[in-house]
Amino acid sequence: MDMTVAKKKLGLKEKYKLLTRDLGWEPTYHNKDEVFPYVKYEGIKVHDWEKWEDPFRLTMDAYWKYQAEKERKFYAIIDAHAQNNGHLNITDARYLSALKIFLQAISPGEYCAGKGFARMGREFPGVGTQVACQMQAIDEIRHAQTQIHALSNYNKFYNGFHAFADARDRMWYCTLPRSFFDDAMSAGPFEFMIAIGFSFEYVLTNLLFVPFMSGAAYNGDMATVTFGFSAQSDEARHMTLGLECIKFMLEQDPDNLPIVQNWIDKWFWRGFRLLGVVGTMMDYMLPKRVMSWREAFEIYGIENGGALFKDLARYGIRPPKGWDDAGKALDHMTHQFMLALYQYQFGTAFHSWIPSEEDMAWLSKKYPTTFDKYYRPRWEHIKKLKEAGTPYANMGLAKLCQTCQIPTVFTEPDDPTTLCHREVEYKGETYHFCSDGCQHIFEKEPEKYIQGWLPLAAIFQAPLNGDLGAWMEWVSLADGKDNGDFAGSEDQRNFEAWRNQATSNQ
Amino acid sequence: MSTVFIAFQANEDSRPIVEAILADNPAAVLDEQPAMVKINAEGKLVIRRESIEERVGRPFNLQELQVNLITISGHLDEDDDTFTLAWKN
Ligand SMILES: [Fe+2]
Ligand SMILES: [Fe+2]
Numbered sequence: 001m002d003m004t005v006a007k008k009k010l011g012l013k014e015k016y017k018l019l020t021r022d023l024g025w026e027p028t029y030h031n032k033d034e035v036f037p038y039v040k041y042e043g044i045k046v047h048d049w050e051k052w053e054d055p056f057r058l059t060m061d062a063y064w065k066y067q068a069e070k071e072r073k074f075y076a077i078i079d080a081h082a083q084n085n086g087h088l089n090i091t092d093a094r095y096l097s098a099l100k101i102f103l104q105a106i107s108p109g110e111y112c113a114g115k116g117f118a119r120m121g122r123e124f125p126g127v128g129t130q131v132a133c134q135m136q137a138i139d140e141i142r143h144a145q146t147q148i149h150a151l152s153n154y155n156k157f158y159n160g161f162h163a164f165a166d167a168r169d170r171m172w173y174c175t176l177p178r179s180f181f182d183d184a185m186s187a188g189p190f191e192f193m194i195a196i197g198f199s200f201e202y203v204l205t206n207l208l209f210v211p212f213m214s215g216a217a218y219n220g221d222m223a224t225v226t227f228g229f230s231a232q233s234d235e236a237r238h239m240t241l242g243l244e245c246i247k248f249m250l251e252q253d254p255d256n257l258p259i260v261q262n263w264i265d266k267w268f269w270r271g272f273r274l275l276g277v278v279g280t281m282m283d284y285m286l287p288k289r290v291m292s293w294r295e296a297f298e299i300y301g302i303e304n305g306g307a308l309f310k311d312l313a314r315y316g317i318r319p320p321k322g323w324d325d326a327g328k329a330l331d332h333m334t335h336q337f338m339l340a341l342y343q344y345q346f347g348t349a350f351h352s353w354i355p356s357e358e359d360m361a362w363l364s365k366k367y368p369t370t371f372d373k374y375y376r377p378r379w380e381h382i383k384k385l386k387e388a389g390t391p392y393a394n395m396g397l398a399k400l401c402q403t404c405q406i407p408t409v410f411t412e413p414d415d416p417t418t419l420c421h422r423e424v425e426y427k428g429e430t431y432h433f434c435s436d437g438c439q440h441i442f443e444k445e446p447e448k449y450i451q452g453w454l455p456l457a458a459i460f461q462a463p464l465n466g467d468l469g470a471w472m473e474w475v476s477l478a479d480g481k482d483n484g485d486f487a488g489s490e491d492q493r494n495f496e497a498w499r500n501q502a503t504s505n506q
Numbered sequence: 507m508s509t510v511f512i513a514f515q516a517n518e519d520s521r522p523i524v525e526a527i528l529a530d531n532p533a534a535v536l537d538e539q540p541a542m543v544k545i546n547a548e549g550k551l552v553i554r555r556e557s558i559e560e561r562v563g564r565p566f567n568l569q570e571l572q573v574n575l576i577t578i579s580g581h582l583d584e585d586d587d588t589f590t591l592a593w594k595n
Contacts, residue, residue, distance in 0.1 A: 014588045066572050073573075166574065178544040210513065210542070210577055217541035225541055229515050229576055236578045243581065275564075291539055304579050307508030311581070311593050 016057035024127035037124045038380050042188040045253035049126030052248050070230050077226045082153050088502050089220040092287035093495035095408040100350035104167035105174045107147040112181035114140030128130040132241050141233040150223040152414035158491050160349045164474030167349050170475045172456040175405035178268040197242020199267035204299040205235045208278050213289045257316050268320035269437035272349035273404040279334040292366035293334050322437040328413040331367050335375040340409040343394040353485035354383050400454050507549035510580030510591040516543050520574050522561035530557050554588040
């Protein structure tokens with residue numbers, strides 16, 4: 001922490017000015033449009049870059065100092081975790097599935113955010129913006145690294161962690177976050193800021209790192225709490241940057257309003273879809289739960305997002321287009337997603353399971369209007385099939401949404417018994433969508449989304465030609481180890497055996 | 507008025523900070539969760555350097571808050587003496 005320094009220090013505002021603004025210069029032998037070629041094509045009009053300010057007023061010297069402190073704290077705990085068999089302190093090995101999904105689907109996104117911010121730091125002309133983007137680029141690389149380091153301790157003992165990079169590229173459930181980040185990274189600099197700063201940081205990371213990490217603490221997982229909170233200590237700065245960017249665009253020129261609104265509509269829906277994964281981890285994969293996904297979304301989505309939109313109303317911003325559909329999906333989304341994961345469990349690099357009686361009682365308490373009516377009967381049915389020795393597996397392939405890339409497993413906003421499916425013809429091809437939100441996103445930029453790579457399609461193409469075993473090899477999935485039901489898995493057996501060893505002298 | 511909030515890791519560094527915030531902001535409500543402390547308030551929260559210094563007994567730089575910070579909500583304004591979160595509507 002800070003030590004007393006006798007000589008008078010510069011004030012925060014003065015120091016910020018000296019270490020950001022005053023580092024900039026006006027180019028003389030190239031014009032500005034050549035130096036910053038991507039800053040105008042999105043149509044955002046900026047009259048004065050000086051108006052962009054980081055409210056944290058963080059300068060590079062302070063940045064290194066505090067980040068170094070965070071890293072020292074982080075690695076002290078990670079060492080202790082490894083030295084003390086921390087992996088045996090988790091409540092239940094089912095919880096490992098949440099960690100595997102995190103590593104395969106979320107950590108690579110941190111890395112993408114790092115690449116994206118490195119680029120944005122180069123593309124934005126304002127010096128305050130450049131410095132803030134540079135810091136965030138370094139933060140995001142740090143997040144990817146600390147997550148991979150923390151979870152590598154689990155990789156020494158359990159299945160499903162070994163090939164997260166392949167999973168990120170090729171696994172069907174990982175394409176949801178991958179396509180989110182690919183979409184953001186291939187957008188212009190201002191849209192990127194809305195995608196990451198607003199949608200990912202402001203709406204998503206609050207849900208991902210706050211209740212989920214608090215849940216990790218509840219589940220005895222010190223390593224994950226540590227990287228989660230360490231990352232989240234940077235997120236406050238990231239959210240602020242996203243928020244400042246929105247305010248900046250809206251204050252610079254009234255013509256920016258419709259462009260910003262369109263991005264808010266788009267990225268809210270993309271973010272909400274991405275939350276399907278996080279929500280399912282929260283409701284189904286934490287053996288001990290702090291709050292339901294619905295409760296978390298009420299605080300961090302509805303209340304906190306609502307506060308933001310109320311605040312931005314003075315610029316003419318309205319809540320995002322998909323807001324009502326999201327509200328209707330709240331009580332269904334995680335159940336539908338977990339059922340989808342379970343029925344395709346032969347093709348997931350983590351385990352899923354039929355919720356226990358106790359879990360189902362909790363789910364009906366947390367989702368009183370929907371769980372008993374729509375989802376408990378399905379789990380009961382799946383349980384019966386399993387007991388009869390004919391476990392349920394869906395060997396068919398659902399249509400994939402061209403925008404968010406997940407199988408179309410969600411239902412109509414007003415009818416939870418009918419699958420939601422939309423189709424669009426474009427240049428002689430038919431494209432499928434999981435929702436109106438994803439369809440609208442496609443229709444605004446069809447030329448972008450028709451280029452989307454949907455890796456699951458590879459299973460029917462040469463050289464895999466429909467061979468499930470060959471597909472498993474292609475996604476680096478070890479059949480019989482990484483996939484399938486938790487009950488009877490190697491992870492379950494090993495965890496029990498090692499935990500017994502740790503508590504006895506046998 | 508919308509709610510602003512700030513959350514910290516639950517540890518010994520955060521304890522005097524949380525005490526200072528609760529003392530300075532009568533509208534602040536404490537919400538303790540596993541491994542974290544969250545403080546909610548209607549409309550506005552002000553964190554004062556002086557109040558923290560009184561409790562930790564040494565000079566305190568408000569940027570130190572970032573080490574144990576988990577999340578915030580509201581527009582931020584930070585200078586040498588105060589760290590303020592507020593919604594305009
Ligand atoms: Fe991050
Ligand atoms: Fe979709």
